[in-house]
Amino acid sequence: MSQAPGNGGEAITITVKVNGKTYTHTIPPRMLLVHYIREVLGLKGTHIGCDTSNCGACTVILNGKAVKSCTLFAFMADGGEILTIEGISEDGKLHPIQEAFWENHALQCGFCTPGFIMNLYEFLSKNKKPSEEEVRRAIEGNLCRCTGYVNIVRAAMAAAEKMG
Amino acid sequence: MESIFSGRYVGAPLRRIEDERLLKGRARFIDDISLSGMLHAVFVRSPYPHAIIKSVDVSDASRLRGVVAVLTYRDIAGSIKPWEFEVPSDPMYPLARDKVRYYGEPVAVVVAEDPYLAADAAELVSIEYEPLEPVVDPLEALEKGAPRIHERASSNAVYKKSYKCGSVEDAFSRAHVVVEDELSMERVYAAPMEPRGVVAHYDGEQLTVWSSTQTPFDLRDAILEKFSDPPSSVRVIQPDVGGAFGAKIPTYPEDLVVPLLAMKLGRPVKWYSSRREDFVATVHGRDVRARISLAATRDGKILGIRARILGDLGAYPSDYWLPDVAARILTGAYNIRNGFVEVLGVCTNKTPLGPYRGAGRPEGIFFIERMVDLLADELGMDPVELRLANMVRPEQMPYKNCFGFRYDSGDYPGTLRKAVDLFKVKDLSKWAREERGRGRLVGVGLAFYVEITSGGPFESAHVKLEPSGRVSIIVGSTPTGQGDATGFAQLAADILGTSIDKIEVSWGDTGLIGEGVGTFGSRTMAVGGGAVIKALEEIIKKARKEAAKMLRVGEEELEYRKGRFVARRSPDRIITLLDIAAATGGLEAKVHYDPGRPVYPFGAHLAIVEVEKDTGRVRVLGYKSLDDVGKAINPLLVEGQIVGGVVQGLGEVLYEQIVYSRDGALLTQSLSDYGVPTALDAPARVEVHLQETPTHHPHKVRGVGEIGAIAAPPAIARAIEEALKPLKIRVRKTPVKPEEIHRMLQQAGKEDDV
Ligand code: FES
Ligand code: FES
Numbered sequence: 001m002s003q004a005p006g007n008g009g010e011a012i013t014i015t016v017k018v019n020g021k022t023y024t025h026t027i028p029p030r031m032l033l034v035h036y037i038r039e040v041l042g043l044k045g046t047h048i049g050c051d052t053s054n055c056g057a058c059t060v061i062l063n064g065k066a067v068k069s070c071t072l073f074a075f076m077a078d079g080g081e082i083l084t085i086e087g088i089s090e091d092g093k094l095h096p097i098q099e100a101f102w103e104n105h106a107l108q109c110g111f112c113t114p115g116f117i118m119n120l121y122e123f124l125s126k127n128k129k130p131s132e133e134e135v136r137r138a139i140e141g142n143l144c145r146c147t148g149y150v151n152i153v154r155a156a157m158a159a160a161e162k163m164g
Numbered sequence: 165m166e167s168i169f170s171g172r173y174v175g176a177p178l179r180r181i182e183d184e185r186l187l188k189g190r191a192r193f194i195d196d197i198s199l200s201g202m203l204h205a206v207f208v209r210s211p212y213p214h215a216i217i218k219s220v221d222v223s224d225a226s227r228l229r230g231v232v233a234v235l236t237y238r239d240i241a242g243s244i245k246p247w248e249f250e251v252p253s254d255p256m257y258p259l260a261r262d263k264v265r266y267y268g269e270p271v272a273v274v275v276a277e278d279p280y281l282a283a284d285a286a287e288l289v290s291i292e293y294e295p296l297e298p299v300v301d302p303l304e305a306l307e308k309g310a311p312r313i314h315e316r317a318s319s320n321a322v323y324k325k326s327y328k329c330g331s332v333e334d335a336f337s338r339a340h341v342v343v344e345d346e347l348s349m350e351r352v353y354a355a356p357m358e359p360r361g362v363v364a365h366y367d368g369e370q371l372t373v374w375s376s377t378q379t380p381f382d383l384r385d386a387i388l389e390k391f392s393d394p395p396s397s398v399r400v401i402q403p404d405v406g407g408a409f410g411a412k413i414p415t416y417p418e419d420l421v422v423p424l425l426a427m428k429l430g431r432p433v434k435w436y437s438s439r440r441e442d443f444v445a446t447v448h449g450r451d452v453r454a455r456i457s458l459a460a461t462r463d464g465k466i467l468g469i470r471a472r473i474l475g476d477l478g479a480y481p482s483d484y485w486l487p488d489v490a491a492r493i494l495t496g497a498y499n500i501r502n503g504f505v506e507v508l509g510v511c512t513n514k515t516p517l518g519p520y521r522g523a524g525r526p527e528g529i530f531f532i533e534r535m536v537d538l539l540a541d542e543l544g545m546d547p548v549e550l551r552l553a554n555m556v557r558p559e560q561m562p563y564k565n566c567f568g569f570r571y572d573s574g575d576y577p578g579t580l581r582k583a584v585d586l587f588k589v590k591d592l593s594k595w596a597r598e599e600r601g602r603g604r605l606v607g608v609g610l611a612f613y614v615e616i617t618s619g620g621p622f623e624s625a626h627v628k629l630e631p632s633g634r635v636s637i638i639v640g641s642t643p644t645g646q647g648d649a650t651g652f653a654q655l656a657a658d659i660l661g662t663s664i665d666k667i668e669v670s671w672g673d674t675g676l677i678g679e680g681v682g683t684f685g686s687r688t689m690a691v692g693g694g695a696v697i698k699a700l701e702e703i704i705k706k707a708r709k710e711a712a713k714m715l716r717v718g719e720e721e722l723e724y725r726k727g728r729f730v731a732r733r734s735p736d737r738i739i740t741l742l743d744i745a746a747a748t749g750g751l752e753a754k755v756h757y758d759p760g761r762p763v764y765p766f767g768a769h770l771a772i773v774e775v776e777k778d779t780g781r782v783r784v785l786g787y788k789s790l791d792d793v794g795k796a797i798n799p800l801l802v803e804g805q806i807v808g809g810v811v812q813g814l815g816e817v818l819y820e821q822i823v824y825s826r827d828g829a830l831l832t833q834s835l836s837d838y839g840v841p842t843a844l845d846a847p848a849r850v851e852v853h854l855q856e857t858p859t860h861h862p863h864k865v866r867g868v869g870e871i872g873a874i875a876a877p878p879a880i881a882r883a884i885e886e887a888l889k890p891l892k893i894r895v896r897k898t899p900v901k902p903e904e905i906h907r908m909l910q911q912a913g914k915e916d917d918v
Contacts (some may be wrong), residue, residue: 030280044196045189047406049357050439052834057357085189098187102179105800108808109645110186111193111357111406136843143835145357145407146645147804148811148872149846 014078018043019087027074033067034058036074037084045085045114049143056142059115060084066122068141085114088121096162097121097155106155108146116142120156130160168697168863169795171658171726177800180650181664191404194361194376199432202363203232205422206282207435208272208289209444210264213300213513213828214311215293217262217271225274225288230281233429234289235421236272237261243428244420245390249481252317253511256480258417264293265313265479266515267830268444270417275425275433298513298828302453302476305512313479313511322477323484323509327492327567330502335468339459343539348453348897349527349877351476351822353832354520355840356644358406359442362418363434364426371395373423376405378412378642379682384674386415387423395427402672405644409812410519411446412644413684414482418445440833448822449520450898451476452487452527456494458535459502464545466554468502469495469566471531475507478514486517489524489616492567496532497576497614497766498554503566513828519684521812521873525615530898533611533878537885538894547882548584551612552577571614571764574792574857580612583768583790586853592772596886605775606785607886611878614766617686617867622758624680625695627656629703631746635660635667637699640680641692642672646869647801648688652696654797655863659700660741661727679756686765686867689797690859695757697862702753707744714739714747763859765866767791769810769875773883780906782818782884788851789875794859794866802868803852809872810850815841816873817880817898839899 015024018041025040037046037060048070049057058070061083088095094102097117107113116139123130123138130138135156136149144152168174185191222234237259246255254263260271272289276282299305299313305320313320336342363374375383380400388394405412418435425433437445452475459468471494475487491507536554540547556563558575565571584590592608599606624640637652649669657664670676683692704724711729712719715737722729729744731737745751772786789806796802819839823831832838858864881895884905891912 028280038195039198042198043189044193045191047193047358048195048436049359049406050835052439052836054835054840055357055439089188094184094187101187102183105179105647105804107183107186108647108804109357109405109407110183110191111404111645113186114189117187132848139843141842143357143840143842145355145409145812145840146808148807148809148850149841149843150807150811150849151804153843153848 012075014075016077016080016082018082019084029073029075031074032070033072033074033077034069037069043084043086047111047114049111054143056115056119057112059118059142061118061122066119085117097124097159100155100159100162104151104155104158106147106151112142112144116144116152120159124156124160124163128160128164132157168655168658173654173657173664174797176798178650178654178798180647181653182647182649193358193404193406194363194374195436197363197374197403197434199363199365202432202434203275203277203429204279204282205425205433205435206274206279206286207270207418208274208286209268210260210271211267212264212293212295213267214296214298215264216296217260217264218292218294220272221290222272224290225285228281228285228288230277231274231285232277233275234272234285240421240424243392243424245392247482251322251481251484253314253322253481254316258421266513267828268515269479273421273425275429300512300514300824300826300828302474302510302512305510313513320511321508322481322511324507325488326504326506328504329566332468332470332502332504335502336459336470339467340462341460341542342457343535343542344457345535345538345896346453346455347531347534349450349530350898351448351451352520352816352820353443353448353822353838354409354411355835355838356407356409356411359437359439360412360416360418360446361436362422363432364423365432366395366427366430369395370397370399371423371427372399372401374401374403375419376412377402377419378408378644378684379415380642380672380674381640381680381682383415383419387420390420391424399675402642408644409521410449410523410684413519414447439835443833444515444830447518448478448515449518450527451517452490454531456531456535458539460539464543464550464553466498466500469500471505473505473507475509476514476517477509477511478516479511480516481509481511482516483518484509486519486524490527492569493525493528493614494532495566496529497556497612499556499560500566505567514824521809522870523685525870526874526877529613529874530877534881537882548580548589548610551580555580569616570761572859574764574766576766579766579790579792579855580768586790587770587788589770600889605777605887606773607883607889608770608772609879609882609886610768610770611875611882612768613875614764615870615874616762616764618690618759618762619685620681620687620691622681622756623691623695624677624756625699626677626754627696627699627703628750628752629660629741629745630750633662633666633742633745635662637667637669637696638677639669639671639692639696640677640682641688642682643688644683646688646805648692651689651693651797651801655693655696656700659697686869690763690861690865690867691757691759693797693863693865694759694861695755698755698757699753702755703751706751706753707741710744710748711739759861763866765791765793765868765871767855767871767875769879771879771883773880773887775884775887775905777909780902780909782902782905784814784847784880787847790853790855791868791871792855792857792866793868795856795864796854797863797865799854802854805868806852806872807850809870810876811841811846813873813876814845814880815839817877817900818845819899819901821899
């Protein structure tokens with residue numbers, strides 16, 4: 001979609017580092033960051049579940065902060081560094097948060113899962129010993145319709161423990 | 165055959181074989197499908213709930229650069245047949261023909277090179293409507309002179325039926341006490357985190373359709389049946405589905421229009437719904453109200469029930485049977501032998517009603533449980549004692565209820581007594597009383613339910629044991645996140661005596677398995693699992709024949725255990741399944757399993773809540789459940805289903821509601837307006853207890869998918885009522901939102917200080 005004409009003004013060239021790799025693309029100014037990640041870079045693990053920034057399925061790490069990538073234009077990430085769900089397991093080895101989700105049955109359909117994991121990725125890197133209540137507050141902006149959250153909180157606590 | 169329960173997998177809380185790709189972001193949901201040359205479709209939807217379409221002008225939209233086609237009903241009229249329903253009503257066209265009947269009904273579709281352009285062009289389609297008076301309230305829809313929604317129906321009450329047993333007049337005339345109330349479960353939306361979507365590709369011969377659906381086989385059949393010029397071959401693929409909860413059972417207009425576009429335009433086409441669009445374009449659930457009377461003796465014997473159940477079917481009566489299920493399960497777990505229930509299905513100018521987790525059972529169970537609590541309060545009886553005194557007893561099983569449902573098995577009173585013990589109901593109630601004495605608004609509520617699973621005609625399975633020892637299982641079931649593949653693999657690993665790593669499970673592809681039914685009504689592990697077992701038995705039967713030949717003994721001489729045949733009288737004659745598979749080039753079996761009749765899970769749930777005085781907000785402090793799910797193939801998954809369902813039920817009681825304005829516009833179009841619960845709303849933990857009364861399925865499964873959504877509303881409603889006991893407030897409907905409770909608290913505060 002990046003090359004499509006008439007796409008809301010003059011195209012912009014951006015350079016971003018995503019999962020350790022640097023990309024330069026020319027994109028329409030109105031392209032959302034989530035569409036850039038999914039459609040231009042082909043990283044489909046970041047999902048779209050709403051159009052009102054409620055669900056958090058699109059959460060990625062931008063310059064060290066968890067953001068909802070559906071609320072940003074792609075050009076706003078120019079010069080920035082992005083981490084997506086595809087970038088957190090090293091050499092095919094699952095990240096401790098991914099492991100903990102698996103062990104604790106914290107996912108059912110899995111649609112919300114990358115968003116939760118990326119949000120917790122930032123949260124747990126800054127909060128080494130969170131309380132359950134703090135975890136709940138941290139993930140309030142991510143919705144899950146399948147699990148009822150109990151196991152997601154459990155997984156987050158287990159991951160916090162593992163990550164020490 | 166040896167018991168499938170003696171292996172190491174069945175019954176173990178294994179982590180799921182599905183998860184690794186989901187965790188790595190490598191799943192393939194509908195929006196992840198990209199085909200070369202793919203176009204994007206956007207639907208233009210009616211801003212009116214009821215209107216005549218005077219004219220449609222697509223010229224501006226068509227002229228926009230990047231737009232490939234703009235179609236209206238006229239362009240597809242000869243190509244797709246409309247839906248005709250089983251009850252009197254006008255047909256539903258995939259794109260509205262000359263009239264729209266709900267806000268959001270699709271009228272035109274724009275196809276463009278990218279979704280942004282398609283959305284731009286959709287804004288340029290100009291449609292002239294002549295608005296008609298809408299009717300939004302089903303009671304008003306019943307009035308004489310109400311706007312008529314379907315010309316072919318003589319009234320908006322398109323479905324009417326009644327059921328009865330015994331003599332209800334006699335019961336009510338004998339009664340010492342009659343309690344009566346009006347109750348409702350308001351309109352809700354399933355809100356799976358992934359909205360719906362469709363992708364289609366036509367290569368000149370085969371049409372391939374991907375749809376975020378629970379029913380790929382239905383969709384394939386609908387294409388073959390409704391396309392006037394169907395392709396020679398249709399393959400429907402269900403990709404990973406991001407939650408469904410019943411709302412992805414129906415075949416929708418977009419499921420047919422997008423494939424037709426792909427055929428007409430000769431290029432792949434994708435449509436992925438926005439959330440806002442999903443709110444109007446995906447069926448809503450519940451929206452059933454009831455007026456109910458119970459007749460009882462002074463000492464608490466329920467003599468009879470009289471009820472009128474009214475369902476708001478929305479604009480098209482595709483799922484008119486929903487209020488009917490609510491009516492027929494209305495006696496719940498109780499032995500009530502005199503009853504009369506009248507069911508009405510009424511059309512209004514709203515999004516069509518459809519199945520949502522529980523589909524009729526949550527409504528019926530909410531109604532009867534609320535009525536039994538009301539009766540207990542009226543009689544001054546302990547609600548548990550009242551329930552025990554009226555329950556169907558185990559020796560009455562199988563038991564045909566007043567309105568024709570046949571409960572298969574179970575000890576209801578025994579289960580309730582066990583729940584009261586396990587949950588420590590006495591201690592909890594005492595604690596709540598004391599806390600209320602200190603001014604906290606806390607309450608404990610208990611509910612008992614019966615529910616139905618294993619419906620639908622059959623399920624299919626195709627199992628192959630490869631010479632290499634790998635096992636491939638293809639099922640007609642179509643799970644959408646529940647984890648059934650892991651359960652199926654557990655069954656197979658134990659029956660074949662192999663490691664679970666050797667097993668691969670596939671589903672959701674009409675190209676892999678020709679006939680199947682799908683995942684809904686808590687049937688997947690029950691009926692789908694039954695099919696997998698039948699197929700495995702078939703393989704073992706074939707293997708036995710081969711083994712007999714190879715070991716030169718009679719078939720009946722052979723004993724099968726954990727992947728090996730042993731000759732009974734000469735135990736040194738042994739051959740493994742693997743040897744047989746290797747020698748024969750593999751073994752396979754394709755089966756259909758039809759359980760013949762449904763089974764009925766049952767159990768008790770308990771909620772502990774606190775109402776915040778200042779805000780009216782309800783917090784669920786604790787939650788406990790005892791459910792008879794039959795054999796739990798994987799308790800981890802069973803628990804996941806219960807907890808997930810409970811939190812959906814919690815949302816339904818405390819927040820969720822689809823709201824229409826009086827003139828028929830949908831006001832709740834975002835997840836926050838609508839009120840999907842967050843992590844802060846969910847209980848910290850759910851104490852899950854399981855009970856395993858066997859059923860007639862080969863693996864004794866009863867089913868679990870909908871239990872939480874059925875049991876939680878009446879349990880939480882009662883807990884709120886108890887918390888507000890000093891105010892004598894009754895919970896008559898779902899939801900009871902914080903603002904309503906706040907209002908009640910303020911009112912009561914005025915009358916006397918709480
Ligand atoms: S897609 Fe829902 S918050 Fe971004
Ligand atoms: S696992 Fe399905 S939405 Fe969270």
